[in-house]
Amino acid sequence: MNFEHSPKAQDYMARLTAFMNEHVYPVEHDYYDYLDSCENRWATVPMMEELKAKAREQGLWNLAFPGSHGAGLTNLEYAPLAEIMGRVMWAPEIFNCNAPDTGNMEVFMMYGTEAQQEQWLTPLLNGDIRSAYAMTEPNVASSDATNIETSIVRDGDEYVINGRKWFITGAMNERTQIFIVMGKSDPDNPNRHLQQTQILVPKGTPGLTVERALKTFNYDDAPIGHAEIVFDNVRVPAANLLLGEGRGFEIAQGRLGPGRLHHCMRLIGCAQRSMELACHRAETRSTFGKKLSEHQSVREDIANCFCEIEQVRLLTLKTADQLDKVGNKEARDLIAAAKISTPLTVQRVIDRAMQIHGAGGLCQDFFMAEAFNYARWCRQADGSDQVHMMALGKQLIKRYAS
Ligand SMILES: Cc1cc2nc3c(=O)[nH]c(=O)nc-3n(C[C@H](O)[C@H](O)[C@H](O)COP(=O)(O)OP(=O)(O)OC[C@H]3O[C@@H](n4cnc5c(N)ncnc54)[C@H](O)[C@@H]3O)c2cc1C
Numbered sequence: 001m002n003f004e005h006s007p008k009a010q011d012y013m014a015r016l017t018a019f020m021n022e023h024v025y026p027v028e029h030d031y032y033d034y035l036d037s038c039e040n041r042w043a044t045v046p047m048m049e050e051l052k053a054k055a056r057e058q059g060l061w062n063l064a065f066p067g068s069h070g071a072g073l074t075n076l077e078y079a080p081l082a083e084i085m086g087r088v089m090w091a092p093e094i095f096n097c098n099a100p101d102t103g104n105m106e107v108f109m110m111y112g113t114e115a116q117q118e119q120w121l122t123p124l125l126n127g128d129i130r131s132a133y134a135m136t137e138p139n140v141a142s143s144d145a146t147n148i149e150t151s152i153v154r155d156g157d158e159y160v161i162n163g164r165k166w167f168i169t170g171a172m173n174e175r176t177q178i179f180i181v182m183g184k185s186d187p188d189n190p191n192r193h194l195q196q197t198q199i200l201v202p203k204g205t206p207g208l209t210v211e212r213a214l215k216t217f218n219y220d221d222a223p224i225g226h227a228e229i230v231f232d233n234v235r236v237p238a239a240n241l242l243l244g245e246g247r248g249f250e251i252a253q254g255r256l257g258p259g260r261l262h263h264c265m266r267l268i269g270c271a272q273r274s275m276e277l278a279c280h281r282a283e284t285r286s287t288f289g290k291k292l293s294e295h296q297s298v299r300e301d302i303a304n305c306f307c308e309i310e311q312v313r314l315l316t317l318k319t320a321d322q323l324d325k326v327g328n329k330e331a332r333d334l335i336a337a338a339k340i341s342t343p344l345t346v347q348r349v350i351d352r353a354m355q356i357h358g359a360g361g362l363c364q365d366f367f368m369a370e371a372f373n374y375a376r377w378c379r380q381a382d383g384s385d386q387v388h389m390m391a392l393g394k395q396l397i398k399r400y401a402s
Pocket residue numbers: 100132133134135136137140141142143144166167168169170216226377378380381382383384385386387390
């Protein structure tokens with residue numbers, strides 16, 4: 001096993017770190033100040049557009065795609081880069097590497113027609129528009145995609161869509177132009193994995209309403225956001241179908257391999273930065289006659305942070321390597337293991353770092369509180385922990401029981 005990053009990855013890591021040091025960390029809080037003072041929290045943040053232009057100029061753009069659409073990095077090479085971006089909550093978008101757009105771009109790459117790619121993939125790759133992926137519904141347990149109730153019904157040359165979705169990331173943002181919507185076109189099909197269909201709904205289509213922004217632990221994640229949206233007799237041309245009727249489940253499965261792992265990679269960046277901040281804090285404040293860093297329990301907390309970060313980083317790197325070598329399907333056990341372990345572990349690491357910071361660790365002056373929120377919601381987004389455990393456990397029992 002070679003634990004060294006490739007020369008190409010090392011080159012990108014150095015350039016990305018330099019970019020973060022020069023252009024991102026110094027304005028990290030300005031970004032939030034702008035959002036707090038602007039009139040529309042869902043509008044484009046001018047600073048973001050300036051940073052995107054700089055990143056693109058420096059070739060730090062579309063780093064997530066192994067193929068010809070981006071920098072041509074493997075998943076293994078991308079992992080340390082996503083970790084570096086994950087150190088600032090809003091940084092991935094600067095490099096066009098943010099969720100859910102990377103996952104949605106992959107959907108267009110894998111399943112889009114040429115016309116769909118030209119209309120939606122090209123502007124997404126250019127960072128000119130944003131996109132949303134609409135599957136989860138408030139009225140059914142959406143962990144089980146076969147529960148989805150939104151209907152997609154053919155009517156002549158069109159499809160008619162009716163349903164309600166929530167937690168749709170990106171739907172609040174003014175630049176989001178396209179919704180990839182999962183619904184049922186054949187609810188009575190005895191094969192419950194052939195009931196679903198995915199279809200493209202452009203923003204502004206009559207009957208599509210963004211009703212409200214949802215918050216997690218009171219974070220609205222502006223300007224991206226997570227929204228509740230309604231489809232009321234929304235009509236789109238039949239050409240907006242993705243892949244074909246009844247193939248929605250297949251697309252959902254294909255979409256989530258790398259996307260799930262990208263969250264893990266970014267979360268490791270959150271954890272690493274939290275640990276580093278905790279070390280700094282512990283060294284610079286004192287209680288009961290000695291530095292915090294000299295108290296045994298503080299050293300233990302920091303040591304445990306390190307141990308746990310190493311564990312999930314190695315797991316994530318191994319999973320990325322397997323994704324490159326054997327693909328999504330064959331690497332699914334490791335993807336599940338990383339998806340189960342990383343958010344929970346990172347949550348624990350950040351929690352320790354917050355504690356070492358005292359009351360300050362819980363407030364907006366440090367990035368830990370928002371990062372904790374991110375780790376916590378990653379235990380639901382892209383599938384609840386329990387669903388991944390169910391699938392992984394089933395596979396393992398099948399493999400080892402006989
Ligand atoms: C911030 C955020 C952003 C999101 N972004 C998007 C998005 O862009 N698009 C989108 O479509 N969705 C999005 N989601 C939704 C996410 O994908 C769903 O929340 C997730 O799939 C779970 O569905 P549910 O919320 O309906 O939970 P339910 O299906 O109601 O599950 C509730 C709980 O039941 C338990 N459970 C379920 N199955 C099992 C089992 N087999 N064994 C044991 N326990 C079980 C688990 O504890 C689970 O948490 C987002 C969620 C969050 C929090």
